[in-house]
Amino acid sequence: MKVSLIQLGCPKNIVDGEWALGRILSKGHILTSYENADAVFINTCGFIEAAKRESIEVILNCIEDKKSGKIKKIYVFGCLSERYLKELKKEFPEVDGFFPLSVLPEAEEMLSEKKKTFRKKGQIIVPDFYYKRKRLTPNHYSYVKIGDGCSHNCSFCAIPIIRGKAVSRNREGILGELKKLCEEGVKEGILISQDLTAYGRERGDSILNLLRLIEESKTPEWIRLLYLYPTSITKEFVSIVKNSKKIVHYFDIPFQHASQRVLKSMKRGGAYSSYIKIIENIRKEIPDAAIRSSFIVGFPAEKREDFNELKRFLLEASIDHAGFFAYSKEEGTEAFSLKDEVSQEEKNERIMELASIQEKIVKEKNRQKIGRKYKVLIDGFSEETDLLLQGRTYFQSPDIDGVTLINKGECKVGEFFNIKITRVIGYDILGEVAYD
Ligand code: SF4
Numbered sequence: 001m002k003v004s005l006i007q008l009g010c011p012k013n014i015v016d017g018e019w020a021l022g023r024i025l026s027k028g029h030i031l032t033s034y035e036n037a038d039a040v041f042i043n044t045c046g047f048i049e050a051a052k053r054e055s056i057e058v059i060l061n062c063i064e065d066k067k068s069g070k071i072k073k074i075y076v077f078g079c080l081s082e083r084y085l086k087e088l089k090k091e092f093p094e095v096d097g098f099f100p101l102s103v104l105p106e107a108e109e110m111l112s113e114k115k116k117t118f119r120k121k122g123q124i125i126v127p128d129f130y131y132k133r134k135r136l137t138p139n140h141y142s143y144v145k146i147g148d149g150c151s152h153n154c155s156f157c158a159i160p161i162i163r164g165k166a167v168s169r170n171r172e173g174i175l176g177e178l179k180k181l182c183e184e185g186v187k188e189g190i191l192i193s194q195d196l197t198a199y200g201r202e203r204g205d206s207i208l209n210l211l212r213l214i215e216e217s218k219t220p221e222w223i224r225l226l227y228l229y230p231t232s233i234t235k236e237f238v239s240i241v242k243n244s245k246k247i248v249h250y251f252d253i254p255f256q257h258a259s260q261r262v263l264k265s266m267k268r269g270g271a272y273s274s275y276i277k278i279i280e281n282i283r284k285e286i287p288d289a290a291i292r293s294s295f296i297v298g299f300p301a302e303k304r305e306d307f308n309e310l311k312r313f314l315l316e317a318s319i320d321h322a323g324f325f326a327y328s329k330e331e332g333t334e335a336f337s338l339k340d341e342v343s344q345e346e347k348n349e350r351i352m353e354l355a356s357i358q359e360k361i362v363k364e365k366n367r368q369k370i371g372r373k374y375k376v377l378i379d380g381f382s383e384e385t386d387l388l389l390q391g392r393t394y395f396q397s398p399d400i401d402g403v404t405l406i407n408k409g410e411c412k413v414g415e416f417f418n419i420k421i422t423r424v425i426g427y428d429i430l431g432e433v434a435y436d
Helices: 011-025 049-067 079-083 085-091 101-111 159-163 171-183 207-216 235-243 260-266 272-285 304-317 344-367
Strands: 002-007 039-044 073-078 097-099 141-145 188-192 222-225 250-252 290-297 321-326 373-381 389-392 404-408 416-425 428-433
Touching (some): 002 011, 011 073, 011 141, 011 188, 073 079, 079 085, 079 159, 085 097, 171 188, 171 207, 207 235, 260 304, 272 304, 290 344, 321 344, 344 416
Parallel strands (some): 039 073, 141 188, 290 321
Antiparallel strands (some): 373 389
């Protein structure tokens, strides 16, 4: 059968989609574009309102195309089907199969007529070896999921409801996969989980042990770490990154807020002052470290003074990359019952205020890079124009940060080149190949 995958959601969901696709194709089905597909798989996201709406819109569009005979079969999996399996089955009888995350191991059976729905979720499954996955990222970089689920209880977050408690892969599976990716020409391995720093905790292992092993093993040249829980970034963790020849000097630390009152209500560890200490320690040990973070705006009872504290934090912390999200009230989470909601309009205004502060910070940091040379992994032609190539330095993660555009000199996609920065273009930087 000719199959196509519509992939939604975060990098962790991308790996699930790659894995499901790999297993389906291993049964002889052929991957094709949506237009030519007989069966369409939708890997949904069910994290927050906006993402849920996007997933449902995609399902509805596919149902329309099925009604008009363009496609024959629709299969839905991923976080939305995990969270709302019963409701979705009732709402969309036109869909040929809904599958919770925990059945991904049997993905290839999705196409078998016998089964329309699999059993409801158990504990999330994190296979030790993703050897069959059909990677969806460009060949030179790949996400590597080292665990899933989460044992924190942030009051706004639906992840523990969707993916269960934290489960870690065993080291052998992770190291084996990094070795295989390196042999496949992958230059950048991006380690992901819900909270990377929680790796191995449920079985007496630790992220520190894993990173030390990775340092001694055959892996892609660059190792990037995403989703670091703030209070788990110890001095030892920072020194491992500092002394590593592989781990790039990039710290993705979702602080979520800075007001003590809001952090307490969010059930997030840490505080304004301890977050600043974490950032100062990282910058003292690794002066060229880049820090990414994300913040939730408009959490119930976020008063103006709380928001002002967050603005002050942003100015003081001077973070390299930051994302701002409006609080989304999610049923099943502890915060769902909290009153005193901030209006959507007010949330949008507050996000604009933060974004304009952050824009100035990013542009000033980019200006300081003019004249310097950086090692850049070439990703391909710019999304804006074929006249420019684009790539990323160690301080630019795929799809979430600015990029490095190249307008002079020869480069090869998937390879590293030294680029001298000549100009700032908004959140991006522009440069030319440095031959000296
Ligand atoms: S650490 Fe992240 S994934 Fe876990 S509950 Fe908190 S916000 Fe959700």
